[in-house]
Amino acid sequence: MGHHCCSKQKVKRGLWSPEEDEKLIKHITTHGHNCWSSVPKLAGLQRCGKSCRLRWINYLRPDLKRGSFSAQEERIIIDVHRILGNRWAQIAKHLPGRTDNEVKNFWNSCIKKKLIAQGLDPKTHNLMPTSRPPATVAGPNASQFNHPQPPTTPFTISSPSKSYDAMKSTSMEVDLSMVNSLPPSSLPFHEANNISMSSYQYMDCSSVMMGFKDHNSHSSIDFTNSSSTIDHANISSSSFQPPGFMDEASMWADAVDTLEAQKQNEAAVIAQQGNVQEQAQHLVGYNEANEKGLEMDAYNSAAFDLEFMESALMPCRVFCSGSAMEQLQWDC
DNA sequence: AAAAACGCCAACCGCAAGCAA
DNA sequence: GTTGCTTGCGGTTGGCGTTTT
Incomplete structure (x- = not known):
């Protein structure tokens, strides 16, 4: 069964030969592809347009990595x-x-x-x-780790009620320090909006995440809002809106809403298990920790959850770049 | 060495959206 | 509103190279 574009033609299927590739490249580079359905005929290929398009996009495009x-x-x-x-x-x-x-x-x-x-x-x-299974820890600090998962989250992305000190006291130090060491996101968002990596990296992500006003008093994205959602109206009221900003900002605002709802319970687990790993690393290191009764499972799960924690912060990184834009606006 | 199992990935398929007539 | 066509997307397949038995 063929496609619309090639149902009346005898088309070749399967892997592309170097000769076919060459024909397609030559055609696209000289004539472009205004209409894929006409490409095979014009390029002298026994393929359907859909196949040509796929081959170009997935394999022959010059900008592919x-x-x-x-x-x-x-x-x-x-x-x-x-x-x-x-x-x-x-x-x-x-x-x-x-x-x-x-x-x-x-x-x-x-x-x-x-x-x-x-x-x-x-x-x-x-x-x-x-x-x-739930991680269990033996040894002198076992009681610190072996309690049931707390029913409430130690933080939320836009929680208005948690102070920075409160955050730190709920074992988030390791995560906070990690935030600022995160590699810059490769989201094309930054490039599209001329946000330099240096200004992006300069922003104190953890403060933004915590809803701190200090660094972001000029930010139109109000993380201290009592609502768990981002204030879209405030975002749109910004006079500094590079192309693509609203789409991206709205998408990520929605995404964070979803993320927050999904991850609140897990945050408690992460914080607790993060402590397990931190404690293990700080006290002894992996092997010794094992000898001392820190189960591999506990260690591994904590290590992974820390990794998860990092990824959960991605939206924050994006919002940081939003704040960076506001900062630029203010500075100007 | 040979066969079987596995893993990767290019390519295909079907569907849906968008658009023009 | 309907139809036909094109494009784009996500799921899936099948070929081929590699690893295991």
Whole structure:
């Protein structure tokens, strides 16, 4: 069965030969592709237009980045997938030179398995309840770790009621310090809006995340708002709106709403298990910790959850860049 | 060494959205 | 409003190379 564009033609299927590639490249580079359905005929190819389009987009395009995914790219995929789900085309837009097909394949062949191995549901990114027994810790500090998961979250992204000190006292120090060491997001958002990496990195992400006014008193994104949602009206009232800002900002605002709702309970787990890892590293290191009765499972789960914590902060990074824009506006 | 199992990934398929007639 | 076409997307398949038995 053929496509609309090629149902009346005899078309070749399967892998593309170098000769076919050459024909397609030559045609596209000289004539472009105003209409894919006419490309095969004009290029002298026995393929359907759809096949030509796919071949060009996924393989022949000159701006494609070949080779394996970097750790940062993997991080971004996980971050964005957590929020957007299997919207590969959207995810790929955050990875210059990568295609949706490539991202999808990488997810299915690699990341998915990693998440499952770490006890996470790759669809929801939530901990799979039956996949990992509750971590238990033996030794002198056992009582600190072995209590049931607290029913309430130690923080929320836009919580108005938590002071910075309160945050620190609920074992978030390690995470806060990590925020500022995060690599800059590769979201094209920044490039599109001329936000330099230096100004982006300068922003105190943790303060933004906590709803601190100090650094962001000029910000139109009010993280101290009692509502758990971002104030879209305030965002739109900004006089500094580079192209694409509203779309991106709205998308991420929505995304954070979703993220917050989904992750509040997990935050408690993360904070607690983060302590397990921190404690282990601080006191002894992995091997000794094991000897002292810190179970590998506890260590691994804590390590993973810290990683999760980092990815959960991605929307904050995005909002930081929003704040950076406001800062620029103020400075000007 | 050979067969089977596995994993990766290019390519295909079907569906939906957008658009023009 | 309907139809036909094109494009774009996500799910799935199948070929091929690699690893395991």
